[in-house]
Amino acid sequence: MIAEAGLAALWLAAAMALLQLVGGLTLLRGGAGQLVPLIKPAAYVQGALCTLAFFALMWLFYVTDLSVLLVASNSHIDKPIIFKLAGTWGNHEGSMLLWVAVLSVSGAAIAFFENRVDPKTLSATLAVQAFIALGFFAFLLFASNPFERLVPAPLEGAGLNPLLQDVGLAFHPPTLYMGYVGLSIAFSFAVGALLTNQVGPAFARAMRPWVLGAWIFLTIGIAAGSYWAYYELGWGGWWFWDPVENASLMPWLAATALLHSVSVLATRNALCAWTIMLALVAFAMSMAGTFLVRSGILTSVHAFAVDPERGAFILALMLMYTSIAFVIFALRIGTVKQGEPFQLVSREGGIVANNIFLSVILAVVLIGTLYPLAAEAMGDKISVGPPYFNKATVPVMLLLMLALLIGPMLRWRRDALMRMKYLLIGAAVILVSGGLAAWILAPEVGLYPLLGIALSLALAVAAWMPLRGRKLLRTPLPTFGMVIAHFGIAVSVFGMAAESGFSKETLTALAPGESAEVAGWKVQLEDVKPVVGDNWVAVEGQMVASKNGDMFELGPQSRQFFKPEMQTSEAALLTRWNGQLYAVIAQPDQEGDGRWQVRLWWKPFVTFIWYGGILIALGGAISLLGRMFRRAKKPAINKWERA
Amino acid sequence: MNRPWILWIPLAVVAFIGGLAFYGLAVPKDDQVHSAMIGKKLPAFALPAATAGVPALSNTDIADGKPRLLNIFASWCLPCKAEAPQLEALKAAGIEIDAIAIRDKPEDVAAFLAEFGNPFRRIGSDSEMLVQLKLGSSGVPETYVIGGDGTILFQHIGDIRAEHVPMLIEKVNAAR
Numbered sequence: 001m002i003a004e005a006g007l008a009a010l011w012l013a014a015a016m017a018l019l020q021l022v023g024g025l026t027l028l029r030g031g032a033g034q035l036v037p038l039i040k041p042a043a044y045v046q047g048a049l050c051t052l053a054f055f056a057l058m059w060l061f062y063v064t065d066l067s068v069l070l071v072a073s074n075s076h077i078d079k080p081i082i083f084k085l086a087g088t089w090g091n092h093e094g095s096m097l098l099w100v101a102v103l104s105v106s107g108a109a110i111a112f113f114e115n116r117v118d119p120k121t122l123s124a125t126l127a128v129q130a131f132i133a134l135g136f137f138a139f140l141l142f143a144s145n146p147f148e149r150l151v152p153a154p155l156e157g158a159g160l161n162p163l164l165q166d167v168g169l170a171f172h173p174p175t176l177y178m179g180y181v182g183l184s185i186a187f188s189f190a191v192g193a194l195l196t197n198q199v200g201p202a203f204a205r206a207m208r209p210w211v212l213g214a215w216i217f218l219t220i221g222i223a224a225g226s227y228w229a230y231y232e233l234g235w236g237g238w239w240f241w242d243p244v245e246n247a248s249l250m251p252w253l254a255a256t257a258l259l260h261s262v263s264v265l266a267t268r269n270a271l272c273a274w275t276i277m278l279a280l281v282a283f284a285m286s287m288a289g290t291f292l293v294r295s296g297i298l299t300s301v302h303a304f305a306v307d308p309e310r311g312a313f314i315l316a317l318m319l320m321y322t323s324i325a326f327v328i329f330a331l332r333i334g335t336v337k338q339g340e341p342f343q344l345v346s347r348e349g350g351i352v353a354n355n356i357f358l359s360v361i362l363a364v365v366l367i368g369t370l371y372p373l374a375a376e377a378m379g380d381k382i383s384v385g386p387p388y389f390n391k392a393t394v395p396v397m398l399l400l401m402l403a404l405l406i407g408p409m410l411r412w413r414r415d416a417l418m419r420m421k422y423l424l425i426g427a428a429v430i431l432v433s434g435g436l437a438a439w440i441l442a443p444e445v446g447l448y449p450l451l452g453i454a455l456s457l458a459l460a461v462a463a464w465m466p467l468r469g470r471k472l473l474r475t476p477l478p479t480f481g482m483v484i485a486h487f488g489i490a491v492s493v494f495g496m497a498a499e500s501g502f503s504k505e506t507l508t509a510l511a512p513g514e515s516a517e518v519a520g521w522k523v524q525l526e527d528v529k530p531v532v533g534d535n536w537v538a539v540e541g542q543m544v545a546s547k548n549g550d551m552f553e554l555g556p557q558s559r560q561f562f563k564p565e566m567q568t569s570e571a572a573l574l575t576r577w578n579g580q581l582y583a584v585i586a587q588p589d590q591e592g593d594g595r596w597q598v599r600l601w602w603k604p605f606v607t608f609i610w611y612g613g614i615l616i617a618l619g620g621a622i623s624l625l626g627r628m629f630r631r632a633k634k635p636a637i638n639k640w641e642r643a
Numbered sequence: 644m645n646r647p648w649i650l651w652i653p654l655a656v657v658a659f660i661g662g663l664a665f666y667g668l669a670v671p672k673d674d675q676v677h678s679a680m681i682g683k684k685l686p687a688f689a690l691p692a693a694t695a696g697v698p699a700l701s702n703t704d705i706a707d708g709k710p711r712l713l714n715i716f717a718s719w720c721l722p723c724k725a726e727a728p729q730l731e732a733l734k735a736a737g738i739e740i741d742a743i744a745i746r747d748k749p750e751d752v753a754a755f756l757a758e759f760g761n762p763f764r765r766i767g768s769d770s771e772m773l774v775q776l777k778l779g780s781s782g783v784p785e786t787y788v789i790g791g792d793g794t795i796l797f798q799h800i801g802d803i804r805a806e807h808v809p810m811l812i813e814k815v816n817a818a819r
Contacts, residue, residue: 319661330650
């Protein structure tokens with residue numbers, strides 16, 4: 001019954017989306033508009049119905065209703081309850097349902113909260129949102145019905161991919177989806193504003209919190225995914241330039257650029273066309289990300305639920321939406337008024353630099369991700385890996401950081417670098433001395449890690465400069481948010497540079513009682529014991545790591561899951577303030593002489609990568625809070641509103 | 644100049660990527676990596692014997708004027724066990740087969756041959772997969788057709804099934 005109710009809710013929600021779309025179209029065509037008052041209620045009902053459908057599916061997973069095909073093929077009666085629930089979105093149909101639910105709920109949220117844009121623009125925005133939703137409803141109902149029944153019902157179910165049975169990962173996809181789908185609102189707003197000729201500061205201020213919210217979720221999602229890959233895959237790396245990682249990075253890059261340019265549009269009424277363009281690109285990248293994960297078109301460790309036919313469906317949807325949007329863009333952007341002028345050395349100029357660098361990185365990542373596909377079309381088989389991505393993106397990232405040193409301190413419209421000569425000299429001194437110090441201490445390390453460390457040290461100081469000389473209590477929250485986010489970048493880049501330049505690694509085979517050394521740590525394998533979990537068995541290496549008289553226990557495991565059968569490696573991490581000791585144990589050595597393959601890494605300051613990520617997201621959240629407070633206080637229309 | 648052509652670039656990019664993606668979906672996925680060495684001479688190598696009683700293998704042993712098969716296998720590889728009857732069938736058809744054992748130990752190879760028979764003339768032991776890499780082989784089992792002058796003519800990736808046997812006989816005979 002629950003399954004049928006969920007399906008019915010989906011159909012009704014699709015009908016609501018259709019109503020919303022038709023209402024918006026009649027409004028745009030200048031019709032009588034009897035349907036217009038229905039647009040908002042339709043958005044609410046659509047959001048409620050989708051939420052209902054999603055909770056129905058969750059309930060089916062909670063009770064493990066094996067007569068539902070999706071539950072039977074992705075869950076198992078013996079699975080821990082948290083993973084039963086996470087099973088709701090740990091598969092293709094469920095994750096698409098989550099996608100659509102987030103989309104609909106966001107639509108309802110704009111309908112409810114957004115009172116600052118022109119009502120006509122809001123209606124157009126909701127119509128665009130409904131148009132997107134309709135495509136994905138069609139996809140769910142015709143090509144990926146999550147509520148399909150299975151006759152006869154099996155007795156126990158197939159289980160969830162054990163790599164996904166991890167608490168961190170249970171929340172990684174929903175977080176990313178919030179980000180991906182949140183960008184749909186920026187997209188709908190952009191198209192809505194183009195259609196109604198309302199591209200301007202009011203529209204930008206309405207769009208900004210949504211972009212910010214989506215961007216926060218994307219940031220958290222990427223950081224969490226990176227940490228998951230780091231400790232769960234047992235390879236000791238935190239970023240692999242895998243196509244699916246890139247698929248989440250590209251929307252983030254576009255959203256980061258958008259976040260900055262939308263501020264220019266909101267504050268200074270400049271960069272109109274560029275902001276619209278970025279809003280379209282950001283959501284196009286989100287859809288491309290969904291497509292890459294779901295189609296399996298590129299070989300990836302993430303291709304968990306792959307189906308080429310469904311891939312073609314998503315691809316067609318994605319191309320339809322993006323093409324229509326870019327056609328509207330090309331036809332209408334000429335009608336958008338020229339923005340306010342500004343000089344090269346100004347806050348606007350700094351943000352343009354930020355946008356250019358981010359766009360270059362985005363283009364580099366996009367080309368690298370698609371190149372294997374293009375090469376295959378030409379009959380060549382290649383894969384593009386870290387050597388390309390690192391070489392091509394790191395210099396641009398460093399330039400971006402250089403711009404970030406001074407950009408936030410510049411004044412709007414025009415400024416003079418001379419005004420900040422002491423600051424600039426200070427930054428240059430930190431930069432050069434940091435680089436020199438690192439070079440003297442570790443001459444064998446490459447140029448990029450050293451530059452990364454020097455720049456992150458300089459930025460760690462410079463990031464706080466916008467607060468200099470301000471009364472802290474009267475400084476707006478978004479400024480604090482910006483400062484914290486930029487400081488987070490410094491922290492994160494410091495971790496990346498330290499890890500990639502100064503990691504130490506030992507690969508060895510140990511018998512119980514033997515020990516190995518890495519970066520001053522002595523790690524002794526005491527014993528190897530079998531361990532039993534809920535739905536797995538493992539061998540656990542009991543290790544003692546010691547340095548300077550401190551002793552710590554480590555227990556890396558090699559796990560064997562049964563439903564489905566699969567081996568995973570649980571790394572043991574010992575976190576110190578200045579880095580992590582990372583230990584992995586593998587199955588017995590081939591020689592069969594009682595030795596175990598053990599891999600040890602010392603990764604200096606590696607945790608800073610994710611602390612930085614958290615700070616960046618926190619900065620975003622503070623900024624978002626500030627905007628929401630300010631909005632609550634101010635009237636809906638203010639001095640920037642123009643006829 | 645109300646609508647300069649530059650505004651249509653994003654659409655063109657979308658169309659290009661879309662076309663590429665549809666192509667990628669339409670073309671069946673082939674994850675096999677074919678050797679770049681086909682049509683070229685065998686690389687120079689001299690491997691020690693993989694087990695007692697079967698001679699060692701070097702590139703000059705193979706290129707002695709007579710076309711034959713070169714099988715890449717390992718005692719720890721399951722499909723290699725599955726293809727053993729087909730190798731016997733090829734040997735019975737008068738085709739000489741040399742082999743390279745990958746990351747293997749003499750006693751394991753001996754046990755493997757004792758259990759599944761020995762269709763091989765010579766077996767070299769490539770304990771560090773160096774020759775395998777030089778041949779452009781990415782896994783076990785693989786079987787190469789080598790011409791009498793040592794030219795690599797054909798690469799068969801994966802185990803030899805019964806239906807592949809006539810094709811391999813044909814290829815070797817064509818090289819005579």
